[in-house]
Amino acid sequence: NAGVMQNPRHLVRRRGQEARLRCSPMKGHSHVYWYRQLPEEGLKFMVYLQKENIIDESGMPKERFSAEFPKEGPSILRIQQVVRGDSAAYFCASSYSGEGYGYTFGSGTRLTVV
Amino acid sequence: AQRVTQPEKLLSVFKGAPVELKCNYSYSGSPELFWYVQYSRQRLQLLLRHISRESIKGFTADLNKGETSFHLKKPFAQEEDSAMYYCALSSSGGSYIPTFGRGTSLIVHP
Numbered sequence: 723n724a725g726v727m728q729n730p731r732h733l734v735r736r737r738g739q740e741a742r743l744r745c746s747p748m749k750g751h752s753h754v755y756w757y758r759q760l761p762e763e764g765l766k767f768m769v770y771l772q773k774e775n776i777i778d779e780s781g782m783p784k785e786r787f788s789a790e791f792p793k794e795g796p797s798i799l800r801i802q803q804v805v806r807g808d809s810a811a812y813f814c815a816s817s818y819s820g821e822g823y824g825y826t827f828g829s830g831t832r833l834t835v836v
Numbered sequence: 837a838q839r840v841t842q843p844e845k846l847l848s849v850f851k852g853a854p855v856e857l858k859c860n861y862s863y864s865g866s867p868e869l870f871w872y873v874q875y876s877r878q879r880l881q882l883l884l885r886h887i888s889r890e891s892i893k894g895f896t897a898d899l900n901k902g903e904t905s906f907h908l909k910k911p912f913a914q915e916e917d918s919a920m921y922y923c924a925l926s927s928s929g930g931s932y933i934p935t936f937g938r939g940t941s942l943i944v945h946p
């Protein structure tokens with residue numbers, strides 16, 4: 723079991739471009755969570771998804787950010803028209819049944835907007 | 837609303853010294869508390885949770901509901917303990933989505 727896989731590990735985008743971050747959960751896990759880590763800050767919850775459903779997106783910025791977790795394939799966090807302030811590390815976690823202790827984290831994607 | 841406060845961004849100690857990483861929380865319900873650790877160039881991983889009352893790598897943490905704290909302690913720090921430590925809180929009923937503190941960087945000097 724390869725664990726939670728995130729790719730790419732590093733992503734550089736120019737202002738105005740789109741960023742697509744991928745997360746493949748652990749085998750058997752159907753709950754996916756995205757977090758953002760900004761410099762000098764902790765992990766901020768963004769969105770919680772189950773297969774084909776967004777369960778909680780209370781931490782997602784209202785504009786430019788979207789997430790999906792299709793029936794087949796990885797979960798995608800999409801940021802449109804990126805700005806410098808989007809530069810951060812984005813972490814994905816998965817769990818089997820939704821309990822907080824069962825989280826397994828990926829290695830993260832570090833997005834740099836130039 | 838859930839909130840987790842880790843007042844120290846950085847904690848620097850010498851090998852063999854005791855370590856205490858502070859964590860305070862605010863939550864009106866019954867919380868579940870966790871400590872996560874992130875070693876250099878590695879992914880975030882669960883260190884321990886209050887409900888299991890276990891000691892992992894010599895670390896322990898006791899939930900003090902009166903002081904709303906869940907400090908992480910180790911009597912004798914080792915160099916390999918150097919890492920980022922995150923305290924997290926999850927509600928035991930309803931949403932399980934953990935809220936994380938901003939993290940404390942522990943550096944253990946030889």
